[in-house]
Amino acid sequence: MDWRVDFGQTEKYVVVTTRGVFSSDGHRRMTEDIVSRPEWHADAAVLFDHRQLDFGDSGLEVMQQAGETHREHDSRIGSGKAAVLVNTPVNFVRTRQFQLLTEGRVGARMQIFLNEAEAIRWLLED
Structure with a gap:
């Protein structure tokens, strides 16, 4: 699994491409990398x-x-927002499983999307 973290693409949110x-x-490893970067701040x-x-x-055990x-x-x-963008209904279900396993147990607010414009619109809402 590889990832790229872009803090400069927009001032409103960080983009992580996997x-x-x-x-x-x-x-x-990705989580530890992101939160240890000097540009990172909690609630982003x-x-x-x-x-x-x-x-x-990836099944239930991996998502747990x-x-x-x-x-x-x-x-x-x-407690910032995390918009998760996926490309298929199957991946939507897998990431939704992760969302349900963390909901109410973490501060971040997460939503899963198949459409990039909708994901960005949600991130930018107050």
Whole structure:
């Protein structure tokens, strides 16, 4: 799993673009990388563009592990918005599973999208 973090594309939100094959270990490394960067601040809005990411056979156990990573870093992540952009209904369901596993257990507000314009519009809403 590879990722690119862009703090300069827009002043309103951070863009994280992923590719490769999703794994709980990759998710952990990505999370730790993002929150340890000097540009990062808790409560930032983030667009996670997972349209090039292969979720393979990521099931409940993998999503539970990814959710645990989020909970472990919750204070550093903060309560900002996270728009998760995916490219297929199957990936929508997989990422929705992650959302349900973390909802009410982390500060961040997350929504899953198949449409980039809708994701950005939601991120920019007050």
